[in-house]
Amino acid sequence: MKEELKAGLEIHQQLDTHKLFCKCPSLLRNDEPKLLIERELNPVVGETGKIDTAAAFEKLKDKTFHYQFFDTNCLVEIDEEPPHGINQEALRIALQIAHLLNAKIFPVSQIMRKTVIDGSNTSGFQRTVLIAHDGHIETSQGKVRIETIALEEDAARKKEDSHGKRVYSLDRLGIPLVEITTKPDLKNPEQIKEAALKIGEILRACQVKRGLGTIRQDVNISIPKGQRVEIKGFQDPKIMVSTVLNEVERQKKILEIKSDLKKIKVDELTNLKEHFEETDCNLLKEKPVFGFKLTNAKGIIGKELQPDKRIGTDLSEYAKPVSGIGGIIHSDENLDKYELKTNEIKNVIKTLGVGKQDAFIIITTSKEYAEKAHSAIKQRLNLLGKGVPKEVRRSNPDSTTTFLRPMPGAARMYPETDCELLRIKKQLMDETKKNLPKLASENKRYLQEYGLNDELVKVVLKQNKLQEFKELTNVTDHYDSIAKSLTLFPIELARKQNQSKKEIGEILNLDVLAAVLEKVGNDITPNDLKGVLEKIVQGENIKDALKRENIDLDKIVKDLISEKPGLSIGAYMGLIMGKYKGQVSGNELMDSLKKNIDL
Numbered sequence: 001m002k003e004e005l006k007a008g009l010e011i012h013q014q015l016d017t018h019k020l021f022c023k024c025p026s027l028l029r030n031d032e033p034k035l036l037i038e039r040e041l042n043p044v045v046g047e048t049g050k051i052d053t054a055a056a057f058e059k060l061k062d063k064t065f066h067y068q069f070f071d072t073n074c075l076v077e078i079d080e081e082p083p084h085g086i087n088q089e090a091l092r093i094a095l096q097i098a099h100l101l102n103a104k105i106f107p108v109s110q111i112m113r114k115t116v117i118d119g120s121n122t123s124g125f126q127r128t129v130l131i132a133h134d135g136h137i138e139t140s141q142g143k144v145r146i147e148t149i150a151l152e153e154d155a156a157r158k159k160e161d162s163h164g165k166r167v168y169s170l171d172r173l174g175i176p177l178v179e180i181t182t183k184p185d186l187k188n189p190e191q192i193k194e195a196a197l198k199i200g201e202i203l204r205a206c207q208v209k210r211g212l213g214t215i216r217q218d219v220n221i222s223i224p225k226g227q228r229v230e231i232k233g234f235q236d237p238k239i240m241v242s243t244v245l246n247e248v249e250r251q252k253k254i255l256e257i258k259s260d261l262k263k264i265k266v267d268e269l270t271n272l273k274e275h276f277e278e279t280d281c282n283l284l285k286e287k288p289v290f291g292f293k294l295t296n297a298k299g300i301i302g303k304e305l306q307p308d309k310r311i312g313t314d315l316s317e318y319a320k321p322v323s324g325i326g327g328i329i330h331s332d333e334n335l336d337k338y339e340l341k342t343n344e345i346k347n348v349i350k351t352l353g354v355g356k357q358d359a360f361i362i363i364t365t366s367k368e369y370a371e372k373a374h375s376a377i378k379q380r381l382n383l384l385g386k387g388v389p390k391e392v393r394r395s396n397p398d399s400t401t402t403f404l405r406p407m408p409g410a411a412r413m414y415p416e417t418d419c420e421l422l423r424i425k426k427q428l429m430d431e432t433k434k435n436l437p438k439l440a441s442e443n444k445r446y447l448q449e450y451g452l453n454d455e456l457v458k459v460v461l462k463q464n465k466l467q468e469f470k471e472l473t474n475v476t477d478h479y480d481s482i483a484k485s486l487t488l489f490p491i492e493l494a495r496k497q498n499q500s501k502k503e504i505g506e507i508l509n510l511d512v513l514a515a516v517l518e519k520v521g522n523d524i525t526p527n528d529l530k531g532v533l534e535k536i537v538q539g540e541n542i543k544d545a546l547k548r549e550n551i552d553l554d555k556i557v558k559d560l561i562s563e564k565p566g567l568s569i570g571a572y573m574g575l576i577m578g579k580y581k582g583q584v585s586g587n588e589l590m591d592s593l594k595k596n597i598d599l
């Protein structure tokens with residue numbers, strides 16, 4: 001089974017710069033907007049003249065769209081001003097990513113408009129431009145080809161979605177995104193995960209945003225005789241393996257019962273309210289109730305497609321977005337949990353004319369929306385009867401997936417006439433290639449070569465101190481001391497002095513650290529380092545801080561000899577060095593011992 005799986009990845013990563021086609025900061029806002037703008041969405045007719053299927057689907061939702069406008073937005077985000085020139089910093093980062101993915105860069109590229117199907121863009125389209133093609137990454141199971149790398153605008157951020165109304169925040173609209181698409185070279189869930197992690201590592205080596213929601217990973221999956229299904233919105237690569245396995249199972253089960261599904265006939269929608277006037281069922285009490293018969297559907301609606309998700313669940317998930325129903329009641333489930341009376345069920349069966357081989361569905365919503373749910377369920381059964389529907393599904397935290405929308409059709413792209421052709425000069429290609437950032441795994445190896453232990457390596461990388469570490473290696477070869485004075489000591493001192501890490505960092509800047517580290521191994525020992533830095537933080541100048549405590553070495557030696565007479569020079573040496581670790585120099589101690597011991 002697994003060998004027959006074909007999968008590809010599509011990864012979207014936000015870049016850490018201002019917006020792509022205006023100078024607004026890429027700043028997410030959760031405070032009150034300055035303005036609220038209301039728009040309606042109409043499907044855009046693409047160049048081929050066909051209305052996009054997905055756009056048409058979305059039109060069914062009868063929604064108005066509200067956009068929150070902040071003081072960090074401008075007219076470009078509300079489509080009242082043409083786009084500015086493409087953000088050069090974002091372009092450079094995209095080029096670096098393309099180089100790291102071994103891809104070929106397009107010297108000339110047309111900025112395109114991609115039809116947006118859900119109102120998440122004020123203009124009805126998203127700008128996107130191809131940057132590179134035909135790259136690859138290596139995985140333990142072989143090479144994975146990268147099909148394209150594009151630079152595009154992020155969509156507006158959904159804040160609220162109720163019936164008939166959807167609210168978006170314009171804060172996210174226009175944040176530069178790099179879109180990476182692999183070829184369907186991935187053969188099993190483990191390889192999908194490995195490739196996702198590898199690409200993630202490459203992205204994080206570049207100037208990208210970090211944290212929840214800044215990277216979105218979609219997986220395209222198909223099995224033989226199945227269809228391409230896109231699973232969107234993996235936040236956590238950990239559930240990728242189990243989700244892909246569940247998805248493969250779902251597709252196989254649909255194929256298994258395809259012919260049974262095909263035989264199902266959906267009867268007319270019937271008002272069933274009269275049978276539930278006195279009902280104890282909380283779901284139906286004092287609500288409109290409709291229902292319909294499914295001929296030849298007995299036992300099929302209850303078939304499980306994913307863990308705890310049946311055909312019935314699939315039908316209701318498909319009908320939800322167009323009808324707003326909360327769910328459906330169907331005859332293949334245990335009806336006891338709804339507290340339906342036997343005669344209520346009998347009446348439904350009689351009214352709908354449900355036979356031994358048939359099933360029925362009950363829904364509760366207004367007539368208008370019941371009709372929409374009824375026709376959606378009919379459409380869904382029709383689709384499932386043909387096999388695995390080609391569609392976009394959402395990844396859930398429990399490793400299952402939920403129907404999101406039909407797969408967008410081909411009529412999605414047309415040229416952005418407001419923008420010039422994007423030309424990438426040879427000089428820029430070369431320049432970005434020369435200064436490629438290192439991957440985390442390479443940085444790790446680099447630090448390990450300096451003999452740092454794993455803990456220090458981790459903390460240097462986590463605190464992003466690699467560059468400073470590199471610079472300070474010119475000053476001293478006490479590499480542990482460099483790492484500690486960049487990472488652990490400032491944290492400790494901040495806590496001890498009750499100051500912020502930032503304040504400590506300003507005092508112990510690179511020049512100060514260089515001046516102190518230079519003396520390690522000469523005037524001070526590695527063990528003195530923290531004490532010296534503490535004095536500097538407390539306000540002493542570097543020169544004074546570097547002076548060691550005055551220790552009367554002769555007195556120490558004399559006292560020890562009288563306390564423990566008759567030991568060897570080596571033994572005295574060991575005792576004193578142990579006690580005054582880092583405070584006395586070996587040579588001075590040896591001189592004092594020779595002077596004071598009776599040889």
Ligand SMILES: [Zn+2]
Pocket residue numbers: 019022023024072073074075076077
């Ligand atoms: Zn703007």
